[in-house]
Amino acid sequence: MRLVSGAAEGLAEGQYARLAEYRHQVFVEYLRWEDLRAESGREADQFDRSDTVYVMAEDDHANIIGCARLLPTTKPYLLGEVFPQLLNGLPPPNSPDVWELSRFAAVDVHKKSARSGQFSSPVARKLLEESIGCAASRGAKRLITVSPIGVERLLSRSGINSHRAGPPMIIDGHPIFACWIELKN
Amino acid sequence: MLSQDGYIRITPEEMVGTPLIHLISGLDQEEDKDHSLGATRTCIAGYTEWVSDQPPVITVGWDWRLDSESGDLRYLRTSAPRSNIMFVDDQHVDLGPARTEAILEKIINALGWQRVVHCIIAQRYQ
Numbered sequence: 001m002r003l004v005s006g007a008a009e010g011l012a013e014g015q016y017a018r019l020a021e022y023r024h025q026v027f028v029e030y031l032r033w034e035d036l037r038a039e040s041g042r043e044a045d046q047f048d049r050s051d052t053v054y055v056m057a058e059d060d061h062a063n064i065i066g067c068a069r070l071l072p073t074t075k076p077y078l079l080g081e082v083f084p085q086l087l088n089g090l091p092p093p094n095s096p097d098v099w100e101l102s103r104f105a106a107v108d109v110h111k112k113s114a115r116s117g118q119f120s121s122p123v124a125r126k127l128l129e130e131s132i133g134c135a136a137s138r139g140a141k142r143l144i145t146v147s148p149i150g151v152e153r154l155l156s157r158s159g160i161n162s163h164r165a166g167p168p169m170i171i172d173g174h175p176i177f178a179c180w181i182e183l184k185n
Numbered sequence: 186m187l188s189q190d191g192y193i194r195i196t197p198e199e200m201v202g203t204p205l206i207h208l209i210s211g212l213d214q215e216e217d218k219d220h221s222l223g224a225t226r227t228c229i230a231g232y233t234e235w236v237s238d239q240p241p242v243i244t245v246g247w248d249w250r251l252d253s254e255s256g257d258l259r260y261l262r263t264s265a266p267r268s269n270i271m272f273v274d275d276q277h278v279d280l281g282p283a284r285t286e287a288i289l290e291k292i293i294n295a296l297g298w299q300r301v302v303h304c305i306i307a308q309r310y311q
Contacts, residue, residue, distance in 0.1 A: 088187060088241050088269065149232055152267055153248070161282070164269040165191040167236045167244035170209055175234055175246070180191050 066106035086178035088166030187241035260299035
């Protein structure tokens with residue numbers, strides 16, 4: 001497995017397009033987040049910008065098997081713009097010390113059974129560690145993430161210092177949380 | 186009570202006096218198993234979420250599984266509680282994540298959540 005990170009323009013040729021296709025396969029076709037569906041088969045939203053940082057896990061054949069997205073909270077980001085109610089009444093963070101982690105998945109869409117291990121596999125754990133390291137190298141001292149319960153479980157099992165920011169929203173019958181991840185010791 | 190770091194700081198005594206209301210419970214998708222060896226034991230497991238009824242909202246959730254090995258059906262908690270709580274002492278000093286977790290576990294154990302989860306799951310997945 002190989003881990004790759006960087007802004008879109010710094011990625012290898014074609015890699016951003018492959019990432020967008022992977023995200024569509026995972027979040028739309030597998031997880032059924034229909035609001036993200038695109039005719040092009042590539043998933044992107046208004047937070048995929050030139051300063052957005054991507055983290056990807058690739059298998060030995062350079063297929064993407066995991067992804068994450070990092071955004072500074074000093075510019076528009078998913079939680080601040082779309083899900084501020086997850087913060088229990090506190091204002092969304094706006095600080096160079098705080099980055100947002102979103103679009104986190106570790107699903108091997110090439111395997112027959114892609115269902116298992118989305119958040120429990122070694123790939124998920126390594127992807128999470130790489131994402132944290134990537135954000136820290138850009139000045140982050142805390143991460144905020146909008147996550148389903150699987151990511152929260154992953155954080156808990158990984159021994160990462162994290163806690164909820166507020167009560168969950170129920171979307172399509174499943175809880176979605178904002179979680180804080182503390183990067184300092 | 187709601188701090189800028191997102192924690193709700195509260196003493197254990199205040200927490201005991203705070204009613205928790207069931208928000209949602211659900212089943213986990215069963216991880217794919219190898220069926221080439223024949224029948225396998227099914228594990229029924231899921232999550233449950235509870236909240237306080239006043240703002241700022243306290244949120245507590247945990248995982249559970251349905252245990253049938255003893256002959257009776259029992260709901261067992263299988264994870265540490267996940268919450269936005271940091272317990273403090275009388276001097277408002279943080280007790281820390283580990284002690285907060287231990288105290289929350291005792292509170293959850295006394296909650297009688299199993300009956301509620303059983304009813305909700307039976308209704309939701311009938």
